Amino acid sequence: MLKAIFIKFQNFKFNVFIIILLVVSGCKQPKRNVIRIAAAANMQYAIEEISNAFTEKTGVSCELVVSSSGKLTAQIIEGAPYDIFVSANMKYPNEIYKNELALEAPKVYAYGQLVLWSMYQEMEPSLEMLTNDTIVHIAIANPKTAPYGQAAIELLKKSNVYDLVEEKLVYGESISQTNQFITSKSSEIGFTAMSVVLSAKMKDKGGWILLNKKEYTPIEQGAVIIKRENQDSTNSRKFYKFLFSKEAREILEDFGYLVAE
Template sequence: MRRIGVLGLFVFICVIIAFSSNGAASSSPTLAVAAASDLQFAMGEIASAFEKSTGSRVKVSFGASGSFVAQITAGAPFDLFFSADESYPKRLIETGLAIPESFFRYATGRLVLWVPNGSPIDVAKEEMQALLHPSVRKVAIANPAHAPYGKAAVSALQSSGLYERVQSRLVLGENISQAAQFVQSGNADIGLLSLSHASAAPMKEKGRFWLVPVDAYPPLHQAAVILRRSREAALAQSLIDFIKEGEGKAILERYGFTLSSEAK
């Protein structure tokens, strides 16, 4: 009986410790972040660095900026929204869904023309005319209806006088990540993608790119806002500060983003 009692006490203590450990883990605040797909690689690193620095957890969902606005309007429980432009965060402020004082232009993105390694196209030499190369059957861009990089791609095509000539060959990704996947997988021969994707190791190893001149499309000023229904507004501000003044700033620069004056 004595041995059973001691064993039972030992099991009881183990259970208490286990529950205490689980309780401690679950008490760590979790920040729900909606991030534009051009941040796929950069924000993944930023979130990991922020978690390591603060002990908090960050759950990041990636997608088209316009699609996130629709989700947030419908009640999606995000705390913080990083858009690929400024217009969508401003729209959330105008509709009362985001905190005006939290608006932060964190970076400016760039558009590139990208081809896989096996392509016969010399994009650095041919520049936008590469889109007319005989090997090009499909051109990948993000959907301009809700993806800022898709809108920028259409503007670049129009300013170069090529839109009508390639319009029938456009394949639209739901977001810039899907557009990149189209070119990597061979479902498109060339793509107008984000510099942040082209700068990421997986794509650096698989292709080459040419930077589209900044005067060919409206500036891709990218902004973030804290959502009004967030229960972790203070933590959301901490992540913004981490990008303004901490390690996040260097990560963005490494992926080709130009930091705004606010983030410097």
């Protein structure tokens, strides 16, 4: 009799344990095998290669959203469901961190380089030629939201050219739109990222020159992991670590970025 009662009690405890285990398991969010990466427009081509290499290595898929760093920051603050923010500067990732929307402080993953680019084959790009009457429109990314636009304005001012060409400037929403102005020839010339002209899609199109990086504040490009409620951050952390790996650094260098050893 006592043995039967004991067995029933043991079975009861086992059933309770199973029920608790199922409830706890049900409360956990399943690990997502895809991460959403918000990337600055200058990183459009490089981030594609990096994310493809990451997926091949880990099996984790990457969804890319490309826009200006300023716009992406506003979206993140408003609650956009991104896991990683790959910015064109450190200002915006730091803003995310100060708003307590990041898992940890951002880090610089690369330094961008500014170029002057034209689709007109007969044209040899130079800062001096921007004042010529043959140049009617100069494409530039919006300096209010795009770090490469800020760098271009700074360079023009330091070179004492800004006041002479201010009325010629045509502002793109991001580097992507600025590139459209240049490639469509709606602007005779424009400022863009070196990573764009070195991409497979744009390589050997038009002519460009690398601008003196001493004439503008270093473009420190930072990345940060976004804090997501009730989401497993394992894959986000894996990508963040991969972004600073030797393999990713080599890809960044191929696109003209300067990276720290």
